[in-house]
Amino acid sequence: MLHVETLQKSFDGFMAVSDANLIVNKGEIIAVIGPNGAGKTTLFKLITGHLKPDNGKVYFKGENIVGLPPYKICKKGISLSFQIVNIFNRLTVFENVQVAILSYQKKSLNLFSPAKKLAIKETNEILENVGLIDKADNISGSLSHGDQKVLEIAIALGNHPELLILDEPTAGLSPEETSATIELIKRLNKDLGLTILFCEHDMDLVFAIADNIMVMQLGKTIIQGNSDEVRCNTEVQEAYLGGGSDT
Ligand code: ADP
Numbered sequence: 001m002l003h004v005e006t007l008q009k010s011f012d013g014f015m016a017v018s019d020a021n022l023i024v025n026k027g028e029i030i031a032v033i034g035p036n037g038a039g040k041t042t043l044f045k046l047i048t049g050h051l052k053p054d055n056g057k058v059y060f061k062g063e064n065i066v067g068l069p070p071y072k073i074c075k076k077g078i079s080l081s082f083q084i085v086n087i088f089n090r091l092t093v094f095e096n097v098q099v100a101i102l103s104y105q106k107k108s109l110n111l112f113s114p115a116k117k118l119a120i121k122e123t124n125e126i127l128e129n130v131g132l133i134d135k136a137d138n139i140s141g142s143l144s145h146g147d148q149k150v151l152e153i154a155i156a157l158g159n160h161p162e163l164l165i166l167d168e169p170t171a172g173l174s175p176e177e178t179s180a181t182i183e184l185i186k187r188l189n190k191d192l193g194l195t196i197l198f199c200e201h202d203m204d205l206v207f208a209i210a211d212n213i214m215v216m217q218l219g220k221t222i223i224q225g226n227s228d229e230v231r232c233n234t235e236v237q238e239a240y241l242g243g244g245s246d247t
Pocket residue numbers: 011014015016017034035036037038039040041042043
């Protein structure tokens with residue numbers, strides 16, 4: 001479904017991503033792990049068109065999508081949920097998801113237009129799926145951080161993705177919220193058939209759910225493989241046990 005080949009991006013001469021490689025097959029849950037600053041967020045922005053790579057290729061369902069603007073890549077079926085919560089605080093939970101659906105359908109964004117009546121069923125379905133239906137009428141800004149992260153995922157679902165990319169979906173969450181988010185990721189994969197690519201810096205957590213893991217360090221892909229292959233890799237062991245910060 002997704003094939004990233006020798007992707008590169010530098011900022012003012014600093015190589016944030018120097019050699020990223022990734023293969024994601026349909027129906028898989030794939031994790032990208034690596035310490036802070038490894039280039040995970042930059043990689044996700046390169047895949048989704050929020051940044052333009054200096055070099056390399058990104059194939060989505062066989063087509064090289066490098067150079068396409070974010071909205072076109074989104075239309076093709078890749079949706080990104082950002083590391084930093086990116087919701088409309090003053091809108092309700094329901095309205096945040098509805099706006100995403102309407103904007104996907106290119107309907108008017110004016111919430112006072114008849115369009116507001118549209119997409120109600122779909123919005124409710126998504127809120128049901130992610131477990132936010134009871135909070136549909138809450139003002140988004142008043143939600144807990146955990147619920148805001150889930151709402152962010154719900155908004156991404158409004159774009160009808162085939163590939164859902166989640167940037168640190170459990171960052172800042174309590175252990176209980178973290179397990180709920182893990183369950184949600186598994187459920188979206190199993191029940192909705194979504195292919196999911198997410199990043200994390202906690203290795204134990206990804207071993208629990210990912211079919212396949214790609215490890216990044218200093219902008220480079222060290223390895224992509226199953227948990228055993230990753231665990232046994234000496235470079236990974238050095239990166240994680242050799243004193244590098246993984247906060
Ligand atoms: P991660 O998500 O793995 O923590 P990032 O992709 O956010 O890593 O960042 C990788 C490196 O690139 C870091 O050293 C970061 O400071 C740098 N970087 C990221 N975005 C920019 C930018 N817009 N301008 C300059 N440097 C950046």
